[in-house]
Amino acid sequence: MKRRDLFKSLFAFVPLATAFLGITGMGLSFISPSKDKDKKRRIFAMSLNDLGVNETRKFKDLRGKDLILLRSGEKEVKAISTVCTHLGCAVHWQKDKKQFYCPCHAGVFDPNGKVVSGPPPRDLDSYTIDIEGDNVYIFSKDIV
Numbered sequence: 001m002k003r004r005d006l007f008k009s010l011f012a013f014v015p016l017a018t019a020f021l022g023i024t025g026m027g028l029s030f031i032s033p034s035k036d037k038d039k040k041r042r043i044f045a046m047s048l049n050d051l052g053v054n055e056t057r058k059f060k061d062l063r064g065k066d067l068i069l070l071r072s073g074e075k076e077v078k079a080i081s082t083v084c085t086h087l088g089c090a091v092h093w094q095k096d097k098k099q100f101y102c103p104c105h106a107g108v109f110d111p112n113g114k115v116v117s118g119p120p121p122r123d124l125d126s127y128t129i130d131i132e133g134d135n136v137y138i139f140s141k142d143i144v
Contacts, residue, residue: 039141040128040139040140040141041062041139041140041141042130042137042138042139043061043062043137043138043139043140044135044136044137045059045069045079045129045136045137045138046059046069046135046136047134047135047136048071048075048077048131048134048135048136049134051069051071051077052071053071053072053073053074054071054072054095054098055070055071055095056068056069056070056071056093056095057069058082059079059138061127061138061140061141062140062141063140063141065081065083066081066082066083066090067079067080067081067082067127067138068080068082068093068100069136069138070093070111072111075131077129077131077136078111078112078113078126078129079126079127079128079129079138080100080109080112080113080124080125080126080127081113081124081125081126081127082124083124083125084102084104084107084120084124085115085120085121085122085123085124085125086102086104086105086107086118086119086120086121087104087105089102089103089104089105090102091107091109091124098111099111099116100113100124102118102120105118105119106118107119107120109123109124112126113125113126127139127140
């Protein structure tokens with residue numbers, strides 16, 4: 001084989017091999033599951049001026065799950081899920097007793113979502129909150 005024929009073969013093979021590897025790599029990245037499933041997104045919830053101390057506001061996260069924002073201090077806000085961990089009933093904030101109550105089976109949770117009494121096996125789910133100036137942000141799992 002002459003040197004000139006060898007170079008012609010290489011110049012034809014290298015671009016084809018590169019294209020094949022690129023297309024294969026894109027295909028594998030498309031069909032393989034995302035490794036960053038627990039990616040969280042920071043979403044604006046409200047301004048602190050919109051909620052008084054010891055007041056609540058209902059909110060939905062990116063997945064449509066209901067939660068309650070509870071302002072417990074001047075710069076302290078908690079985001080607690082309204083889904084009871086027993087059978088999935090909706091819990092309600094009782095302002096006078098300062099507790100969450102599940103009417104299905106009399107489950108009671110403190111203002112932090114911790115089980116006080118009743119059949120719930122674990123605490124209510126909570127969300128991470130970030131307060132920047134007077135703005136309240138919630139970190140919610142991203143929709144995949």
